[in-house]
Amino acid sequence: MSQLFSHYAIGRLNLANRIVIAPMCQYSADEGKATSWHQIHLGHLALSGASLLIVEATAVAPEGRISPRDLGLWDDETGQALAExxxxxxxHSSMALGIQLAHAGRKASTRVPWEGGDNISPDQGGWQTLAPSALPFAQTDHPPxxxxxxxxxxxxxxFVAAALRAQRIGFNLIELHAAHGYLLHQFLSPLSNRRTDQYGGSLENRLRLTLEVFQAVRAAVASDIPVGVRISGxxxxxxGWDIRQSIALTKALQASGCDYIHVSSGGLSPRQTIPVGPGYQVPFARQIKEATGMNTIAVGLITEPExxxxxxxxxxxxxIALARAVLYDPRWPWHAAAKxxxxxxxxKQYWRCEPHSVKDLFNKE
Structure with a gap:
């Protein structure tokens, strides 16, 4: 029996297989509001056969958006648009739906990627960004x-208000974004956090904000909604931030009732040197799982079923989580199941599409 297609539970959420669709920014919102693009994008991914679809990084405040086109969940208008x-x-889909709540910190106020992704300063129509310390991501950026x-x-x-909106909308899972150089990650890393108060300096202090945000969200939402955290290993x-500190964070989150860790890497500094290759981030997930026993999701150039x-x-x-691979092949889980x-x-509208060489691919109960 395939282990990839075996059942799994995150907290009280029962999942049909071990395939997750990772959050992927679409930069297609209207003042934070979901649009028809999100309908199309999420709709076809929800037919993919994965067990869990996590909606893209969703800003908890307007100034927390990476770009002016980011999805948001900070008021009734943004909540209603996403609920629709x-x-x-x-x-049309029974797939479990999660949402990733985020604040971009010093990496906010940028152009969308296909327009270069550069920082937009306040005098160019952007906004003043926030960070643990007044250190820009790139030297040419307007300082936070x-x-x-x-x-x-x-x-x-x-974060709490956005999580409660997500609960009212009916999301099955909430993920907090503490990876990729965004605000919570900025507090975690000694490269971006030079504070001298209770939120800076020692590892215990640098963990504090992520733990407080997690604890506040966990206490606010229903116990049957799993709450996890995405980190950069x-x-x-x-x-900078490393696997030793990631394990310490995971243990602290675990003690606070965290349901899973979604393990990515990088994004905090332009000086990063990443040895990209198939499954290059999986060792971080393995080390965290071995050290803590926490439920882990691995992501990063996982492209082949085997x-x-x-x-x-x-x-x-x-x-395992799929991102670019499932954009390229939105039926990746079908093809993996066949292999x-x-x-x-x-x-059921698509059951007739089974190739002659593949029999009984779909669950038809």
């Missing part, structure tokens, strides 16, 4: 403002 998309997707105690309290309240820069099967079967991670001799969920 989710409700339409659910009419170091967050005050009041800013930090407001941030925690914003390493900054890939000497003297590769994904091996990651789960050997215990390197409990689940591995497994069954997969698919809409």
């Amino acid at each position: 998309v989710v409700n339409n997707v659910r009419r 403002s170091a967050m005050t105690d009041a800013d930090i309290e407001e941030l925690k309240a914003d 390493s900054d890939w820069v000497e003297g 590769q994904a099967e091996a990651i789960v079967a050997t215990g390197d991670a409990d689940m 591995l001799g497994a069954k997969v969920d698919g809409p």
Whole structure:
């Protein structure tokens, strides 16, 4: 039996297989509101046969957007627009839906990637960004403002308010974004956090904000909604965030009731040197799982069914996440099931598409 297509549970959420669709920014929102693009994008991914689809990084405040086109969940308008998309997707798919809540910090206020992705300063139509310390991501960026105690309290309240909106919309899972050089990651890494108060300096202090945000969200939402965290296992820069600190963070989150860790890497510094290759981030997930026993999701150039099967079967991670690979091939789970001799969920309207060489691919119960 394929381990990739075996059942798994994250907290009280039961999943049909170990395939997750990772959050992927679409830069297609209208003042934070989901649009018809999200309807199309999420709709076809929800027919893919994966067990869990996590919606892209969704800003908890307007100034937390990476770009002006980022999805948001900071008021009733943004909540209603996303609820309409989710409700339409659910009419045609039983796939579990999660959402990643985020704040970009000093990496906010940028142009969309296909327009270069450069920082937009306030005098060019952007906005003043926030960070743990007044250190820009790139030397040419407009410097962020170091967050005050009041800013930090407001941030925690914003995460809680967005999480409660996500719960009302009906999301099955909530993920907090503490990876890729965004705000929570900026507090974690000594490269971006030069504070001298309770949120900076020692590892214990640098973990504090991520833990406080997690604890506040966990306490606010229903116990049957799993809450996890996406982290970068390493900054890939000497003297930066690394796997040792990632394990310490995971243990602290675990003690606070965290349901899973989604392990990525990088994104904090332009000086990063990443040895990109097939499954290059999987060792981070393996080390975290071995050290903590936490439910882990591995991501990063996982492209082949046999590769994904091996990651789960050997215990390197409990689940695998697909990003670019599933954009390129939105039926990746179907094709993996066919290769591995497994069954997969698919809409009854498509059951007739089975190739002659593949029999009984779809669950038809």
